[in-house]
Amino acid sequence: MQQTPTVPEARAFAVRSRTDLGEPILSVRGLKTHFVMDEGTVRAVDGVSFDVHPGEVVGIVGESGCGKSVALKSVLRLIQKPGRIVAGEIMYRRPGRNGARPELELDLATLPPLGRRIRQIRGGDIALIPQEPMASFSPLHTIGDQIVEAIRLHDPMSVADARKLAIAKLREVGMPSPEQRFRAYSWQLSGGLRQRAIIAMALSCNPAILVADEPTTAIDVTTQAQVLQLLRVLQQEHGSAIVFITHDLGVIAQLADHVVVMYLGRVMEQGPVRSIFHTPRHPYTRALLQSVPSVHSEARVQLPTIAGGIPHPLYRPPGCPFHPRCPDAMPGTCDVRVPAMVDDGSGQPVACFLHHDVAEADDGA
């Protein structure tokens, strides 16, 4: 009889509470990103607010068309025409050394999208882990060269130093024999190793915030587990904040401290991960949680579902975007006014008239 060998880093990964985490390093307020097209305006992100505290893992969850990806791209100022940030601020506070006052406060939404400032922040302060690791490396250059280039772009140092740093980063993300992989091309690596190389590149400039766009969607479940575990360990060791988007509630539950639930370009509800999972306040969050089968739930029973489908982005319903599918919608209220995001002190702000009566000031703007 042999027991399962326990994994060396089999430690629990606790949920961090916001009370310990200090002032937010990223505050998104009233962000609106619209795409003006011939057929009409798609309000992909339409009034989104959330905070990222130092060392916190924020998970943005939502189904397709909820604007989570556009919101993330807006923060990095990677929105391309016909898209445009039409309102809101993205306040970034670069933390000072040893927890001193922020040495830099900057509204990223006001920077020219192609300018030098944003390019320094992108990759240096805020690094992106893209969804598709294959497409993120050039097949013509070794991954080592590309990481060295990324390092030297943000931090002038000799090639030899950058090379050392790059190998150290590759070792840190658990790349086996990093000196050899340094000379490998991306297409020579398996999906999991490629994802590790991408993370090493993102970490190479010691970013304050790591932004991950569906980091585990394109990979298999056993590889996904490794990547999630890696992100957790790195996060604990570096203390950088992570903002990631996903549609997978399991990934949210395993990785996030704070959860932002989005639907049709608006935040429905946000709060600590436990509250979101145990005491969801918004009908959408509740329905979303119930509609996922789990390996623990009873088999072959009818799953609770959300009626209908996600509306076409050009034809957003008036009022609360969720009201046509909401079991608790109140006619005359939910289909007329847009609920504002209100925190009643519970730390779990919700945009729903079942909980308060505050409507968005600039309805339909």
Add this chain to the structure above:
Amino acid sequence: MIAPPPAKGDAGSAVYVAPAWKMTWWRFRRHKLALVCLWVVGFITLIALMPEFFATQDPFATSARRAYIPPQTLQLTHEGRLTWPFVYGVEGQRDPRTLRMEWVADQETRYPLQLFVRGFPYRLFGLIPTDRHLLGFADTPPGATPNLLGTDRLGRDQWSRLMYGTRISLSIGLVAVAISTVLGILLGGISGYYGGLTDNLIQRLIELLQALPPIPIWLALSAALPRTWPVTWVYFAITVILALLGWTRLAREVRGRFLSLREEDFVVAARLVGASQGRIIFSHMVPSFTSHIIAAVTLAIPLMILNETFLSFLGLGLRPPAISWGVLLQEAQNLQSVVNAPWLLIPGLFVIVTVLTLNILGDGLRDAADPYSS
């Protein structure tokens, strides 16, 4: 998974029940420049269909005394006032030293433009005898009909010749493309659908044909045509030569479509319900790429037109008395005529406009060809 727009009265439902050609048209319509080009191409096609109606004179009628008359352009103002369009008459004076005819506008004689006038008799579409023409001029003395685009070396009216040339040049392009389309779809389809050895053979043939240098081949083949052949035979021979060398690109396109469609789930699904091979090809696969083929064909026509122009310009394609744009440009082959009679280059302008509009139209069609990708 995004739901489509909800029904908004009839407009929404119209989109829901719109078949593919309608979706393609709606998409094409958004490309404004291509839409303009569609009109231009339509107009050129109309000219090609009934050049006699647009011609003002018999394009074959020579008049040695009226050689190299410069264009008698339409005037819209007379003595500073806007009037009905007219042209000035011309008077020929021989230069006493060079002994060349110099044509000067005669401000005294004015020939007002007229529409739907009677002129030389012809058969519309080769069937209906008539003598109506779109344009004409009032009060013209016999033998001195104004020449809108001037005359050539033999005193033939260039406007009328250009109209006739449109028919030949455009139809050679269309017929050659039609033949190569049939060849391309047939061979490309066989190659893509069956694969294996057939595919291998056809692909090698295509590679061989594409490796042949086209210009010497055309030259050789055209030179091999007997000089004694009548004009119509030469016309068909040139068309066939162009088509035989031009089908390869289309065949590759069709093969590629077949290869990718064969793996599409909806084609597999059709097979799994027991649909026959013919049904799968003609009911599922072919409609999926007809619009791509139309776009490819539209883009192939200007190439064929250029090829014909090129061959005829070198004297290896059509030969007088046939009239094509290439034959017309042959008149402007030497420097002397270009200096003395620059209007002989106008057919070149026509070629450029036609090729450009067809290319833009083809681009627009290609963009609209798959209305389901957003």
Add this chain to the structure above:
Amino acid sequence: MAPETTPLPAARPIARSADATGVDESRAPLLEVRNLRKHFPIKGGFLQRTVGLVKAVDDVSFKVFDGEILSLVGESGCGKTTTARCVIRAIDPTSGEVLFRRADGDVVDVAKLRDKQLRPIWRDMQMIFQDPFGSLNPRKNLLDIIGEPMFVQGVRSRQKRMDRVAELLNLVGLRPEYMHRYPHAFSGGQRQRIVIARALTLEPRLVIADEAVSALDVSVQAQILNLLLDLQRRLELSYLFVAHDLSIVKHISHRVAVMYVGKVVELARTDALFTRPKHPYTSALLAAVPVPDPDQRAALQGLPGEVANPAAPPPGCYFHPRCPFAVEVCKHEPPPLREVEPDHFVACHRAEELTLDGIGELESALRPRPDVPGATPEAPPPAPPDVPTPPSREVPS
């Protein structure tokens, strides 16, 4: 040749055996796959000679009973989709038998049939595809799409087809008026309903669902799962359900076959497989699933190494280079799939001696958890000392 166009029975009573799964295994199986193999040649060189073989499906055997949902589960490249497509002859298997019991009781080997002979088989066996956008011809309306199986099987009367299509649309939860619309008028979930309707047109008894809900959004996925389960009960269908999502497999299937590099490594009743897996790979898969409960945060275990290359698999058990329990025999001898417990088949030399974690153990190992945030074994990183109070969450209105 005309198929039955009689109205579908609303809810036939399910033939239940004593067994709780509702599957009658005493009868002959509806489908029996024996030693199925599918090898794809690797062509190389100037002359396109075959230089190797990808053994996408390598000696796979399983049975599907009447009214049963059998899932094929595994990671990408494990051959589950290829297996399913070989069963319905969307692709031709290299060798093996696909024994299908027809409605009249005759058993035919689908793998040996010629194209012409397959047509009647396809009335009994249909397929649902993964991509709801690629599996519907955008140039045909619903009447033509859903009615096509009837048309090619010989129903020429348009009225008959319209009646049947209306009935099917009702069955899958779409309005019959939609039959003149084209697929672009529908969302992903609705399209998947259309795909299901088409598969049901000829009243099949076996439906092969190839990742049928993988491409759908969470909220829509639940709707389609419900529909599939409902249809299975009402029409007494059997499903061969191909999926990679273990939660969905657990939810829908009676029995599960786990595949790894073209082979079935474990085949058992769903509950047995999830609670008491006997193959280390199954256990590793289960451990890797992120549990949607923030109170159950365990160290997520991946698997070391990489999936074996199906063109050059390792000798012995294909899983041995990644297996934490591998011993000498695993490196040389390929383990056969054998029945270690009633109805529990495992391809592992050490199946009897290993006790592996299933989801049950995982659950109990993790509970109880302190409910107070911060009281968890690993303390969160300390906050910067000079920020005494957390900022209140201001939310613009």
